[in-house]
Each structure stands twice: as C-alpha cells, then as structure tokens.
Amino acid sequence: MQLAVLGAGLAGVTTAYRLAEEGHDVTVIDRREGAGLETSFANGGQLGFREVSPWAAPGVPWTALKMLGNPDAPFRWKPRAELDQWRWLAAFLLRCNTAARTERERHNLTLGLYSQKEFEALLKRLEGEGAAFDFAHRKKGILRLLPDERAVEEARAEMARLEDMKPGLDVLGAEACVALEPALASLHQRGKLAGGLYAAGDQSGDAHVFTRALAKHAEEKGVRFLLGRDITGFEEEKGRLKAVRLGKEEVGAEAFVFCLGVGGLGLAKKLGFRLPFYPVKGYSVSLPAPEGAPEVSLTDEDRRIVVSNLNGTLRAAGQAEVAGFDTNLDRTRAKSVLRALEALFPAVEGKAEEAEFWTGLRPMTADGSPLIDKAPGYRNLYLNTGHGTLGWTLAMGSAGLICDLIEGRKTAIDPAPFALRRPSLFP
Secondary structure, eight states: OEEEEEOOSHHHHHHHHHHHHTTOEEEEEESSSSTTOSTTTTOOOEEOTTOOOOSOOTTHHHHHHHHTTOTTOSEEEOOOSOHHHHHHHHHHHHTOSHHHHHHHHHHHHHHHHHHHHHHHHHHHHHHHTTOOOOSOOBOSOEEEEEOSHHHHHHHHHHHHHHGGGOOOEEEEEHHHHHHHOGGGHHHHHTTOOOEEEEETTOEEOOHHHHHHHHHHHHHHTTOEEEESOOOOEEEEETTEEEEEEETTEEEEOSEEEEOOOGGGHHHHHHTTOOOOEEEEEEEEEEEEOOTTOOSSEEEETTTTEEEEEETTEEEEEEEEEEOTTOOOOOHHHHHHHHHHHHHHOGGGGGGGGGOEEEEEEEEEETTSOOEEEEOTTOSSEEEEEOBGGGHHHHHHHHHHHHHHHHHTSOOSSOOGGGOTTOTTTOO
C-alpha cells in the first residue's frame, strides 16, 4: 500500500519505519529540515514505560494558583483570548481528581508496557540486521525521588492501585536509594530524601539521536523523506483523502497517518476536525556531566524535573508553560531548571557556564493520553499524535497500534482508550 506519514518527529519516524517493515511504500513529509527537531530534540531522555501518570491530579490547581506570578514556578499560565486554550484548561481541571487520574494511569501503563515490548523487539531486529546504533541507551531504571513521608505514602498507594498489572515498581527507603544511586548521598545528608519509587525496567536515551538514526535506516528500507516542505492544503474525494498539497506539488497516497504535533492543529481544522490538545512549553538544560554524576535516570518530585545521563551529557528537563505557540526561550525559566539541577547535585555548579538551554512545545491532551484513532470523516486518515511528555516513552507502542489499525487486524491492546472522541477530552 502507498502511505504518507505527516510529521518526522518520534511518532512519524517510528510509524514510518514500522510501516516499511510491513512492506508498504512510505513517504514522510515534514516542514523541518531534518527528523526529530521539534518536541523530542532535547527532551528529558526518559523511556519511562511505568512513569506514565497524567499531569492532571488532585492538588494541581491549588498548587498552580499559589505559584502564579513566580517566574521560577514549575507551572505557568499566560491567559490568551483563545477558545482552544480555555477549552483545554476546562477539560484539564475536570481531570484533577483521583478517579480520573487512576483511570488514565491504567490505560497509559497498558500502552507503556506494550511500547517497551515493541521498542526492545525493534532494537533486536536492528541488531540482527547490523543496523544497531548508539543513542546513549541505558537500562538502569528510573528512580522517582520522594521528598517526604507523604510522598512515600502516595507512592505506596500508586503501587497498590496498579499491583494487578504487575508493572515492576518498588518503594525504596532513602538509604536504598543512595545505594542504588550514590550521587544522591548529598541530598540524603541534607535531609531532603525520604525514599524513592524505583522502576527497574525503565530506561533512558537520547530521543533525537534515536529518531535521526532510525530515519536513516528507514530511508535504507525505501522510505522517502520530503523535508523542509510546508503542507499547504489537501485534496479530498467522497470521504477519502487523496493527496497532500506542498505548494504546487501534490503527494498522493492510499492512506495517510497524521503524526504532526502542535504544528498540526491548524491543519486538522482545515480537514474539518479539532484535535483536543494544546501546546505546553517545556525547557531543558544540557551540560557536561561532572564527576560523580548520576547513572540512574531520575524524576525529582520536589523540583519537578527529570534527569538523565546521556553518555557524559547530563540533561535535566522540566517546566510546564501554557502560553500558546510561543517558542521563545525565556532564560529566566530555562535557568530555573538549571538551578533545580544544582540544588539536586551541587557539583553541577562548576559546569554551569557550559550549559546549553532548549525549549519546545509538547502536544498535551487534558487527560494525558495520546490520540491513536481513525480521523472523523475520512476512511483513510489515521491519527497518531498528542503524546505530550510521553512521546519518547510511547512511540513504538503507538506505532505498533496504528499499524494494526491500518492493516485491519486484531490490535495488540485495546485502542478505545486512545480514541479521539473519548469523553475525557470532550466533557
């Protein structure tokens, strides 16, 4: 089958590669000059297959209100005269309760564990073909740092809720956390570590390097990449998408997969439907790892950052800014991620002058789950988008699921929780 994938980020490249493996003729289209240059370019690096809880949670609205006006606040909202922003915020606030969070935890965990299987199977196939590549991959787990006893009890409650799914989570005491990751000794000595939630099966790696390398191997499998090309319109006929317009050029296909992030919101409206996600800006800082830098990937609950060691580059990422499509790098916000990293590991201060800052927009749904579905009104247009902070984590599972839908075969997991028109997104 002739297929066109719209978007060359993580979702687009993994989808294109899987479709090529199925024997399809695939073309990938993206406005950027290379693969993986948007949301995944300098993300936190975590493959948190078990770190999939949605952001919407009890207490989040009150915490956000208390932080209004604080330039260092992990969450910042800039009100805009924009219906989509207010719709998203309303849906998000309605999800800030225990029942809603628990519902999505289970769905995301199902997709996360499936994604891990698909990811590891892909790496084995690449190795078998002599196409393995270095993307700073580490299989040392992810440790969520818990700052106080209340956080420890909440982690135990999370384990209890998910126990029947056997995700492989363990609550560790502070001493056990230090034994696992000696870089935490200073934090423990300062009395700022009560324990941790350890997911031994989780991993980390450089998402951009992975995406770029996989795109290269996709080309070797015959996938065609049309990069630096703006999608200007569409050709439709009787409920089918016939072609994508790139200025004066048209690219036709038998089926299309929409893997565009926030840049695709306007294009979806041109096609006659609304994607229920909104841009949420995040920041990261990358610097040379100092001596004694952590080897295990970390999630710091107190400072709201994640930290990964990418072969000698220490990367910290965090912040959530609901401010429309603004992609300017606010140095105050970016430096707050660096200060959080320095507070966690004082040895980082000596490397601060070498820090590189980055910002990007995440396509976030209000309920924290992606959109994997057939687009409304079209028999041959599929959606694989809206992954928010979980794009690196859920990429391969989402690609496998969308391939099953295109092939019309029984899906590996139930796709219904990731449908476009689910009630949690359209209250």
